[in-house]
Amino acid sequence: MLNLKEYHRPKDLTEAVALLQRKQPRTVVLSGGTWLVGEAPRDVEAVVDIADLGLNRILVEGNLVRIGAAVTHQQLVESEQLRTSALRVISETAQAMSGLNIRNRATIGGAIVTADAASPLVTALLACDAEVVIAGAKDKTKQADDPSDFWKVLPLAGFLAYRRQILDEGTLITEVRMPLPSPDTRSHYARVARTPRDYPIVCAVAAFAMKDGIAGHVRIAVGGVAATPIRLSRLEFGLEKKRLADWLDREMEAQMALLDPPGDWLGSAEYRKEMARVLVRRAILAVAGAS
Numbered sequence: 001m002l003n004l005k006e007y008h009r010p011k012d013l014t015e016a017v018a019l020l021q022r023k024q025p026r027t028v029v030l031s032g033g034t035w036l037v038g039e040a041p042r043d044v045e046a047v048v049d050i051a052d053l054g055l056n057r058i059l060v061e062g063n064l065v066r067i068g069a070a071v072t073h074q075q076l077v078e079s080e081q082l083r084t085s086a087l088r089v090i091s092e093t094a095q096a097m098s099g100l101n102i103r104n105r106a107t108i109g110g111a112i113v114t115a116d117a118a119s120p121l122v123t124a125l126l127a128c129d130a131e132v133v134i135a136g137a138k139d140k141t142k143q144a145d146d147p148s149d150f151w152k153v154l155p156l157a158g159f160l161a162y163r164r165q166i167l168d169e170g171t172l173i174t175e176v177r178m179p180l181p182s183p184d185t186r187s188h189y190a191r192v193a194r195t196p197r198d199y200p201i202v203c204a205v206a207a208f209a210m211k212d213g214i215a216g217h218v219r220i221a222v223g224g225v226a227a228t229p230i231r232l233s234r235l236e237f238g239l240e241k242k243r244l245a246d247w248l249d250r251e252m253e254a255q256m257a258l259l260d261p262p263g264d265w266l267g268s269a270e271y272r273k274e275m276a277r278v279l280v281r282r283a284i285l286a287v288a289g290a291s
């Protein structure tokens with residue numbers, strides 16, 4: 001951060017958003033800092049550290065799991081709240097993000113803002129139906145003084161698609177939240193990488209409940225085949241309330257035909273597509289076998 005002139009550490013969310021929405025100087029959120037300190041654009045002149053905003057807790061409220069934006073990857077790994085349900089795939093993929101030193105600083109908010117193609121954590125969050133809660137959002141259809149014109153809740157996939165525009169408005173992610181899965185929901189993470197501990201080239205997460213061979217509430221996400229991880233909605237829809245043994249092969253074919261991954265030095269387009277097929281199938285069969 002070569003041009004940093006101001007460091008702010010507000011104790012209040014309204015103050016944080018007011019600082020972020022100033023026209024000048026260019027101000028961004030500082031969370032764990034693992035990406036920002038090395039990669040911040042040169043025009044960033046001020047940071048708002050969110051460490052004192054109380055966003056570092058994981059809460060289960062009724063049927064909702066609320067993960068504060070400043071919760072670290074290591075907190076996700078160690079969380080008791082996530083351990084007892086299909087959400088344990090969030091802990092597992094948080095562990096797969098990086099080594100312990102980075103996990104102790106890097107946060108869930110930072111992970112979704114900087115999500116790359118194969119982020120295991122973001123792939124798992126998509127499969128867990130995560131939503132992103134944003135403070136400071138402006139709804140142009142509302143009156144300027146409408147007090148409800150502050151919060152916005154977006155499905156994670158929607159946030160990923162428009163994250164630059166959303167954050168450029170001076171907004172702040174306060175939490176990532178998701179429904180608590182039913183007790184019979186199972187999840188599985190599958191991945192391929194250069195070494196067993198390396199960051200994945202392609203990864204997949206499946207989560208659903210099985211009863212009498214029928215799949216329900218099917219959620220499938222894959223990383224490494226597009227600019228960010230994506231949900232496989234075609235496949236989810238094709239398997240919902242269907243006998244898996246009868247439908248898996250044909251629905252997999254229909255979904256895979258829609259994938260068009262870019263190739264790079266880690267894997268050609270053909271390799272990524274084939275790995276997506278193998279890993280998605282493996283994750284689905286693992287969930288079915290555990291049910």
Ligand SMILES: Cc1cc2nc3c(=O)[nH]c(=O)nc-3n(C[C@H](O)[C@H](O)[C@H](O)COP(=O)(O)OP(=O)(O)OC[C@H]3O[C@@H](n4cnc5c(N)ncnc54)[C@H](O)[C@@H]3O)c2cc1C
Nearest residue numbers: 029031032033034035036069106107109110111113114173
């Ligand atoms: C040595 C090293 C190794 C790394 N290895 C990996 C790796 O293997 N895998 C990987 O995915 N990443 C890796 N990273 C990158 C980084 O650790 C991750 O992107 C991390 O999730 C960023 O989180 P953070 O809390 O540190 O974010 P920060 O660096 O604080 O911020 C990152 C970006 O997100 C924005 N931001 C953060 N929180 C919020 C919020 N609540 N609301 C709005 N905007 C926000 C910031 O303004 C900034 O633009 C590595 C980094 C380092 C230094």
